[in-house]
Amino acid sequence: MRIIGKQEIEDIAVGAALLGTGGGGDPYIGKLMALQAIEEFGPVTVLDPDEVPDDALVVPSSMMGAPTVMLEKIPSGEEAIEAFLKLEEYLGEKVYATFPIEAGGLNSMLPFALAARLGLPVVDADGMGRAFPELQMVTFYLDGISATPAVIADEKGNTALLSTIDNVWTERIARAATIQMGGSVMNAMYSMRGKNLKESGIPHILRLEEEIGKTIRLAKVNNVNAIHEVLKTVGGFELFQGKVTDINRKTEKGFAKGVAVFEGINEYKDETLKLRFQNEHLLAQTDKQLLCVTPDLIAVLDSETGIPITTEGIRYGSRCVVIGIPSHPKWRTEKGLETVGPRYFGYDVDYIPVEELANKGGEK
């Protein structure tokens, strides 16, 4: 058990931006929500998964809809509470703790805003270990945990309880309702027992996010290379150092799809890296070889500060270091790769773990 205050939130936000691998929405609003809630209601307790009783009811708190809407119509803070109360009423049971559904962007911060208000603890675990765009792209799904019963809630006081036959219908109905409710809602989905979270979740993700944020912050203070320090913290690999020479984006079925081209600098001179993304960065390759592919994590960092750059933030001329981080073993299973592997996103390549690719590439 440990206590999370304002500095920890700042650090976690930076770590979440890195593990968000370019997507997940701007964590800025989420961070401000968490900071205000902590200012008003006091710090938040974080529990290690082992500290959660097996039969305790645990529920993640997250948003659904357009991040653009949430930047304009900021939540009231009551939506997430309403969603939880409705779910408790339906299940006839109190929620023991909340946790982040994903590590990355807005959703990494929202559980803290809720937890501070309700005095609930946050469990140090999530369902991705990174960010992904679709409802079923959680490790809970791999173990057959249902997203429903689920509640979505808006700031006007409307709530909708979803009891569906499968996740496709959950997604379909929830999306339609979200539009009517004003384009962005808070939800309570994937409720489960403590035992489920311990078995199917990815543990210690908050600790990792906080470590990453702290590493980048202290690197600046101590004048050491932030990227080397981050690689040590996350157990990752440097894939490339380059300058953005082209960026091509389009919006397709709600995804920001595209490709960014990096021209190599320093020891990568005369090489070109192509980075393909769909909200998140999913595939990095040079002319010669594949460097890293989903579900392994690809993060783009500012070469001077080590600060993570989102897909929207990639601009011509930016000097970046691209790093790869091994994904959690749960994603490297057959069902895991079916759900979030390269072919699901339409890339005609086989998944090869980043550490194997890095070794094949030889010593840099």
Add this chain to the structure above:
Amino acid sequence: MGTYRIGIDVGGTHTDAVILDENNQVISETKSSTTVDVATGIYNAMHKVIASADVPREEIHYAMLGTTHCTNAIVERKGLNEIAVIRIGAPATLAVKPLTGVQDELREALGKYVYLVRGGHEFDGREIVSLDEEHLYQIANEIKGKVDSIAITSVFSPVSREHEERARKICTEILGDEISISLSSEIGSVGLLERENATILNASVIKVAKTAADGFIQALKNEGIHAKVFFGQNDGTLMSVEYAVKYPIFTIACGPTNSLRGASYLSDLTDAIVVDVGGTTSDVGILVNSFPRESSLAVEIGGARTNFRMPDLVSIGLGGGTIVRIEENGEFTIGPDSVGYRLPEEAMIFGGNTLTTTDVAVALGKVELGDQSNVAHLDKELLQRVYNKMVEMVEEAIDKMKVSANPMPVILVGGGSVLFPKELKGASGVFRPENSGVANAIGSAISQVSGQIEKIYLIDEIGRENALKAAKEEAMDVAINAGANKESLIIVDIEDVPLAYLPGNATRVRVKAAGELV
């Protein structure tokens, strides 16, 4: 009888002034020191340039001022209005209250009267809830006599400004016409906190802008000049003084913009990179269609994150007075500190003891200035490496501004521009036009008057053609209100961006119209 115009630009170190004739030919130019109170520097520059111009005073018809009054007031938190902040959006938005994330000192100065009112709109123009007018009446009565300026921000006002306008009516009804009211829909785009911050800052510098405008008009009168007065805004165009005192926030960062516009005029290029080399820093910007490209990122002013239009600039710590340090092992550092305006005393070529970038250029024979013999004893090979590094720094900044790898023309302006060579990597040509030392004041004097709007339209409902037409008309109206001649108006920029994840093909449309002075 001639028609002359006077342009003044206030920079960090210098206040520059020019007088142009009706063909925009430079009749006279001066550089004076910027003073702590800004105003004295402006009067000195104005007096000097008029005295040296030898034109009949009654023939000076226009006076344009690009000033840092408002920026300084915000940074120093001096002379700010007593303001009330009204956000219309409850029950939404309560999770992040106004001024969250703004520096404590500024928050304290501006956050004395903060209200959250029920109302606001959805992204598609529906009301979230109806506007709580009773609450607005209550607030107006409460702040009576306590504030002189109000910032009003409503959720999704870029889609529907109905609630902001109703709130303005109620405030005026209770508080009278003297109260200044800033509406967020007239200042920023989608992104509530950033737009609200920009609106709050605008409300807080109304008084400062009025004082600056009155002072400038009075100073002109004292010189016997009865000119129509305009203020430079940060998009490279002008606004009438009446408009400027309503929207003073747009004067922020007009300096670099004026340099870019002046560079465009002097070099006759419409699309180019501009490097403005000052004493301490160099600002690198890019011209698209003769206007500075706008930044797409959130911009911080006095620690407050805002989203209103600002020129996209890369600033590097390299200017004419930048200090060069040689270490014993032959390594060296360049800046980021500078001798600034003390260059004429401190640089070695002027008999001082500090090695500056200017000394390096003189020693290598790149520039003729001061006394070269003062630097003749220095190691040429080492200085050449320093010089190469300086050039590399500028080339890197130029590269950062470009949108593609294709070479582009580069225009060098500003006092320190002589330091750099005639060829630069990534440049299709390097231009250093005449009078480039006062490009900013020229930019201020030659500017057109513009109007810009940014709104969200539901294209599925009204059609793209109608949306663009409505947006264009509105932008032209804004330009006419700002002082533009209706006949000369043209649309200089149009952009429509579909918003992801939303139905109805919701599209953000931004249009800018610009025209000649009336």
